[in-house]
Amino acid sequence: PVAAMGFWLFFFEKKRRCGAIALFLGCAWFIVVTQALIPAFKEGRGPGGLGRYTYLGESIGEIIINMLLRPDAIIARLFSPGTLVYFLLLTAPIIWWLSLKYWMPLVGAMPVLTLNILSDIDAQRDLIHQYSVPILPFLLVWVIATVADGKCGLWYGIWRKWFKKNGGDFVRFKLPKLMVIWSVIGFLALAKYGYFWTIYLDTLDTLPAMREAVSLVRTKGGVLTTSEMAPHLSDRQLIKLTKDYDRPTDEDLMEYDYVLLNLRYPGWKSNQEFAASLAQQLTVHPEFQLVYRRDDIYLFVKSF
Structure with a gap:
């Protein structure tokens, strides 16, 4: 662009x-x-x-x-x-102008x-x-x-005639109100405002546990985690997301120092079955220890 x-x-x-x-x-x-x-x-x-x-x-x-x-x-x-x-x-939200x-x-x-x-x-x-x-x-x-x-666009050709006003008065008194009204209509018709009290709030019940687990990631070592928690741990060279179609082997897991999972809300490109299976795999992995578990939030740390 x-x-x-x-x-x-x-x-x-x-x-x-x-x-x-x-x-x-x-x-x-x-x-x-x-x-x-x-x-x-x-x-x-x-x-x-x-x-x-x-x-x-x-x-x-x-x-x-x-x-x-x-x-x-x-x-x-x-x-x-x-x-x-x-x-x-x-x-559509700006079509009149x-x-x-x-x-x-x-x-x-x-x-x-x-x-x-x-x-x-x-x-x-x-x-x-x-x-x-x-x-x-x-x-x-x-x-x-x-x-x-001031004298072109659909609003001028249609709405000015509808209100039977001269151009100057229409622009001065009617146009701002019409723009606000149409903007509100466009927002109500197209915006996904319902997300703010639905999917955006789904993980709130695990938020305290997520914060505690993130605070326990104290080094800049590699992290494998969910899409929701990754932004809070991105200040490092290696960070990857859990993906249900890309299951890591025990050898693959060795490149990470931390594995942070949310079994209740596994995140984008993951699911609960995969997250639970990965947690079980890490539980029996000889090089990883479960150091935090609360509200289905699991933090595994590699032994140093």
């Missing part, structure tokens, strides 16, 4: 210096990260997200080439019902928008996950430009 923003600034906003800097740095950083940094930290493997575009190729180069040589595959995705729904989700006259800021969001549309993962085309967040600033700039004009 940085390079695309530079392209937008350079060619559409005529801000040559800022655009050139963003375009150059964005392209340079993309090359450094994808061709040097990621392979260096992943034993020569490329970015993990490439698996979502295997129908276009196995590497970044292949994907770019096939995007040019196989326009039929791209067009099929661009004009699919799923893409239409995705674009509707992105624009968008005008094609000021669409240009969307150029900066094109790389992210394209990646989301072409991905095999549906999660990249909903509003629950983080994938669409980089698009939001450019949508807001689009809205600002439309509203600043």
Whole structure:
């Protein structure tokens, strides 16, 4: 998005210096990260997200080439019902304040928008996950430009006529109220606010035990733990998540100094059966000791 923003600034906003800097740095950083940094930290493997575009190729180069040589595959995705729904989700909360006259800021969001549309993962085309967040600033700039004009956009063409007000009075007195009302409607219709008193609170009954167990991880040694507890222990070189499809052997476990489990809420990509089995495996492991157990929170520490 940085390079695309530079392209937008350079060619559409005529801000040559800022655009050139963003375009150059964005392209340079993309090359450094994808061709040097990621392979260096992943034993020569490329970015993990490439698996979502295997129908276009196995590497970044292949994907770019096939995007040019196989326009039929791209067009099929661009004009699919799923893409239409995705674009509707992105624009519905602000649809009244968008005008094609000021669409240009969307150029900066094109790389992210394209990646989301072409991905095999549906999660990249909903509003629950983080994938669409980089698009939001450019949508807001689009809205600002439309509203600043004062005489374009759906709100001007439809609502102004409905209220039979002149342009100045309508903008001054009605537009702010309508924006607030529509924003509330959009939030109630699209936001997952119910999560705040459901799945976001599921693990509260184990929270005190989780805190105590985390406090017992006193060194920077490697940790194997759940997705919920990993962020609290991330200040170390080695930390991995428990995954029910990747059961560690006794030898694999030796690379960790700590194994922290939540048998009641095993976390993302795990389940209770797998967590219980792993806890049993560690219980009989000669190199690990169970040093903490409360509310189905287990902390195993490797003997030094």
